[in-house]
Amino acid sequence: MTGEFKETPIGKIPKEWNVFELKEIANVKYGKAIPKKGGEIPVIGSSGIYAWTDRPLVEFPTLVIGRKGTAGAVHLVEVPSWPSDTTFYLEFKKDIDIKYLYYHMSFFKLSGTHAQTTLPSLKREFLEHYYVIYPPLPEQKKIAEILSTIDKAIEKTDALIHHYQQLKNALMQRLFTEGIGHTKFKPSPLGQIPAEWDVVKIGDIIEFAQYGLSIKMYDEGQYPIVKMDSIINGKVMPVNLKYVDLDEETFNKFKLEKGDILVNRTNSYELVGKTGIFMLEGDYVFASYLIRLRPKKDIVDSAFLTYYLILSQDRLRQIATRGVSQANINATNLKKFLVPLPPLDEQKKIAQILMTIDNKIEAEIKTKEELEKLKLGMMDKLLTGKVRVKVGEKSG
Structure with missing residues (x-):
């Protein structure tokens, strides 16, 4: 490893590395329409x-x-699979670590040009001319390992987030129907x-229940305005x-106070009724597609009511008026909405x-965000040779 770099069509890389067009590494093949549904072989579309x-259709590991x-979305498939007719897949003819190529194509992203249809489309010739930075195979494997x-x-963190979310959902169902320590119902x-x-x-x-401000908003201004x-x-x-x-x-x-609850009153049917509690420092106001609820603090706890409304979003949708593309909950119907009231x-x-x-959950989400930033930084350094790996050492 000399530390010297050379110019290439995609920037500077270490002198001993190469750059190839994808067509020199693999044949780019069209996927096919699914023959029939049902079985154990995954069918891979453009979204997975x-x-x-x-x-x-493909017996070997490939990228779809x-x-x-x-x-341009890239999927690593290491088991027999059926790439669909909205995809390409690769049939390799040159030695390359498939995981290395997956990370390379995920970082140096492909993009689709607009075809005659309304969907973005990627042409095979564009993909075939995609440049691949090609370190020696042992370095490829080490980069992929890291x-x-x-x-x-990241996957372990995702599993923890999922676990806590499932636990929260189960607890919400139980706490809002059984409470804490009750024997009589x-x-x-x-x-x-x-x-x-x-x-x-x-x-x-x-x-009170109050609609938000219907006013022109700007990127800068006197007061931040909360939207849905x-x-x-x-x-x-x-x-x-x-602003x-x-x-x-x-x-x-329209100034928001800590403990105010905001309910999304106008949105798609799936999102209408989305609820959040305001606990921020500073001067904020709120926009017209939201309803602000100001709980009576001597009767109801704001966080309790927020959690119940989150649990009850399906019921909130039932009081919405549905239009062609949007649904709407009005304040009058929202005030009639029934909720349980335990002692304060x-x-x-x-x-x-x-x-x-x-x-x-928030701590794990923050951990995941930090890991994703780390991964992005490492991809930038490792895939361009700015930082060289030591082959033979285990990654930590």
């Missing part, structure tokens, strides 16, 4: 596995590349609930923000249990 069939739809180690850590309009609980309308436990895409995992987050300029009276009317101290205990799990 979408069906199963009874016999493979989206041709239409998600054009990046695979990071991927395994009664029937109610919401099903069986603890005998000490009540069932009330949202309108009875809030100060700022509600993430049950919380209002300082993301996807726009508005307001007089003092209007600002005071039990509400807070239920919310605290769920917040503890949410904190674990």
Whole structure:
């Protein structure tokens, strides 16, 4: 390893590395229409596995590349498979580590040009002329091993996130029907609930329900305005923000306070009713596709009510008016929506249990984000030879 670099059509690489067009490494083949559904062989489309069939089109490990739809998406397939007719697959004719090539094509991304249809499309000749940086085979394997180690850590983190989410969902179902430590239950309009609980309308436990501001938004301005895409995992987050300029009276009317609950009142049917609690520091207002609920703090805990509305999104959809492409929940119907009402101290205990799990989920999501940043940085360094690997050492 001399540390010297040379110029290539795709930038500087180590002197002893090569660059090939993909057609020099593999034959680019068209996938085929699925013969019939049912079986144990995965059918790979441009977005990944979408069906199963009874016999493979490809017996060998390959990369399947989206041709239409998600054009340019790359999928590593190490088992017999059936690439669909919206994809290409590779039939290798030169020694190359398939995982190395997968990481290379994932980092140096392909893109589709627009065909005559409405779907983006990738042409075979474009793919055949794709440049591949080609280190010696032992280095390819080592690079792939290092990046695979990071991927395994990401997969473990994903599994933990899934586990905690499943646990949270199960606890929500149990806590909002059985409560904590109850032995006596009664029937109610919401099903069986603890005998000490009540069932009330949202309108009875809030100060008010209010539509947000319908006003032109800007990239800069006096006050950040929360939109429906700022509600993430049950919380209002300082993301996807726009800004508005307001007089003092209007600002005071729409200023969000900690503990306010925002419900997405207009969206696709799948997303309408999405709910989040506002707990941010600073001066924020909210946009017109949201309804702000201000809970009566001596009656209901904001976090408890938020979690219940998240659990009840399917029921919230049922009170929505459906249009051609959107659904709408109006404030009048929302105030009639029934919710369980435990004693206030039990509400807070239920919310605290769920917040503890949410904190674990958020910690794992942060870990995953850090691992993904690490992977991206390592791909940039390893795939270009800015950092050279030592062949023969195990990756940690």
